[in-house]
Amino acid sequence: MNAIDLSQLLERFSRPGLPKYTALHDAVLHAVASGQVKPGTRMPNEQELAQVLPISLGTIQRALRQLVDERVIQRRPGQGSFISDRSSGGQMEHPFHCRFVDDSGQGYLPVFPEVLSRERVSGPGPWTAHLRCKDALQIIRRIRIGDEFSVHSAFWVDPLRLPVFVSMPLRQLTSENFKQVIFRACGQAIHKVDLFTRQDVPPLEVSKLLDIPARQFCSSLRVQAFLGETDPIYYQRIFTPPTERELHIVSDSRAPGFAP
């Protein structure tokens, strides 16, 4: 990753009204998300960036600090700034905001998504309150966790807003990371995600697909995702059958929030 590449990326992500530190943040994020730079890669140092880019040192530091907060990069005095391997890693690493812990307790079980259907649906529906649009594009997937069990995912977006999900070939949809697709399409990262969980009996067709008894209680997870802080971008519902596997919620929550 050299400063020239970043300079070009930066132009693409610069828009009038957008703070420079956000543009730089998004440019780096894109370079990582798209696989253009591999984990471990060293970035140009602050000084060089400040010379090559039309951004001052302090502003560059602010952008990099945000990337550190988000675990996208790591910075070490005397050494440099490096692309972190935790956040993106490879293709399609973690399908949710949560991941199932493997036997070691350190890593995560691999996931294998399979798209079952993609269609426009008319509202009102579960997505309506969050997305604030009547009709939606619905993508149903079955996602195999390791070689142990499958979860069922229903995903809704506004097709007018994200036509990319309509046009993208099904085959590609299978291997794509949805968050990454949204980031590429909107030029903005998903920052806020609200999770709601409870025990629930899934609809019959879901039980059938997951190959579990009818009326078997599952753990249900609703996901409300926002672009930036307030802008609803997708809605999702996931059913997980009973399993001994622990779900790690990456609640990296930087908020203090007082309570035991």
Next chain:
Amino acid sequence: MNAIDLSQLLERFSRPGLPKYTALHDAVLHAVASGQVKPGTRMPNEQELAQVLPISLGTIQRALRQLVDERVIQRRPGQGSFISDRSSGGQMEHPFHCRFVDDSGQGYLPVFPEVLSRERVSGPGPWTAHLRCKDALQIIRRIRIGDEFSVHSAFWVDPLRLPVFVSMPLRQLTSENFKQVIFRACGQAIHKVDLFTRQDVPPLEVSKLLDIPARQFCSSLRVQAFLGETDPIYYQRIFTPPTERELHIVSDSRAPGFAP
């Protein structure tokens, strides 16, 4: 909340080696956490702070920006900076990093904690891997959610590190917010919380306490909390009986993390 009070607080939280923006951040946080300032209160403006405190404008802005990120304050151009009412509110608002959603879907069910026991326990135990100490102080609580059901909480800390939990009267322990206690004792906020959830059968005595059938599956939540980013400070295990109530995980996760 005036600048003079903050100035005194700031001195208390200033330590050699500690960045000024952290000291200011912690001072404000303490003022909020301890209830000295009420939600909605207006803070002195940037200029005034920069004049009264031995901190420059840019540094003050950095501290305030962090507080905004953490939802402790809100800032509005042309108006000022205000203590947010979401984060702390009052006494003992949310007992977990998660809260049960009420009927309206907007608010949360009230919680009523009850301390069942507090004792030193010898390791190794569930806490050992996280806290990295053999012996621990264990606090068992039953927490009533609304008037509907109860959850069971086991909480472990290192008594050498947080003797306050040993010395505090039981009655006070009941009404205290544990995170707030830790903040007061350590002068530092809990930033990182790892959550792990799965379906599990609780021990018999837990089933009995929660008044549910033996061998009834419950939702189990493990909590690993850190002071700052890496310093383990407490470990907790919570059993929730089957309920229709949704648990809202405040996963305010600012990390982008790519995936649908």
Next chain:
DNA sequence: GCCCATTTGTGCGTATGTATG
């Protein structure tokens, strides 16, 4: 609708401290 004071938000340039190899 428009001007204006207030307050936050962004950005620059620079200086100095500190960790690493």
Next chain:
DNA sequence: GCATACATACGCACAAATGGG
């Protein structure tokens, strides 16, 4: 000890949002 590179901090200038007259 020394060069490198990040970390903190300062002071300033101007832009942008808000609310009141």
